[in-house]
Amino acid sequence: MVSEYDFWLLDLDGTLVDVEWSYTRDVFDRVGERIGREFTDMEADIIWSGLTGSRDRQLLEWGIDPVAFWEAFHDEEDPLVRAEQTYLHEDAEFVGELEEPVGLVTHCQEFLAEPVLAHVGIEDWFDTILCCTEQTGWKPDPTPVEQVMADLGVAKNGHKGVLAGDGANDVGAAWNAGLDAIHVERVGHDRRGRCVLGDYRVESFDELF
Template structure:
């Protein structure tokens, strides 16, 4: 069955189209913990990596962790090539990308030094008509600015009907703030997340479309 008819599609990357092996997440948080002199449990690592607790900065503050120190430590220990090697494309996302006959772009919080090796290794770069990596200058979802930048790069008309699909509430928020439909894909289950994310549609994988 073909996906719903939109004039263009925007997608989050990590947790939506691709994900990483659990062993990589564990190794990263072991090294971050060494720098912060704090051990992260498997559940804490999973919560932060996948954003299961909502906004990650809020979760860090709730745990008494300095936000700036955490992100500095995380970026310092991540190896782009190792991360790319541990990243896989969801099967349902692969089928979805092959089925869409419309402009399609990515809006991700993943920085270029991490996103680029993933796109190259999984042979995804040519599949997208636009890739926007959020920054402090561009804005972070749910700010609509990076979404609007992606729309501009797609070159679609103002009357075009679009959608943004992502695995976090900030993705749906960014969609709504930019005047798009927002679809939430729940990769982990509401029981593990502990709450439900609102959206124009809520799916468990792209096959639900």
């Protein structure tokens, strides 16, 4: 199916790479101290992995101000430590062999994404990289996806593209931008508590070949 597409877009965290749980737990412990609210393992997992979709909506449901949370979260993240504890999923290595244009659309902030990509050695896999911000919009908004498509020089009509990610927001962004969607389920349906639909639903990219 790889040859079906004229270009590929991919998410980063949870799709191509993941971080050791000890790092995630430590960050949420320190964020909790700053905002005066402890996080259980399940809550930390829900926010880190985006298991319920919109992280901001989930924070609001818990009575947490998203602005205050993310300010503390980004202050507590150490780019070099995070990079050192990040690993590449072996089944994602096919991306480095793609001959078609490849773009990265990630919610991971630039100050974190750059050292992570360098540490796992995949920064040269992508023809363009976009780290979402309030200005670009956030998946499932198609705007950041369409911006990456413009950077790649692929029109919405006339080129068949696909976006692969590990969350419902990735699938939504793909469909909203008129692309096919691959959902790679890294955490399992039981842990997520729901099934995420996509044009392709896999537990490993190896299933695509």
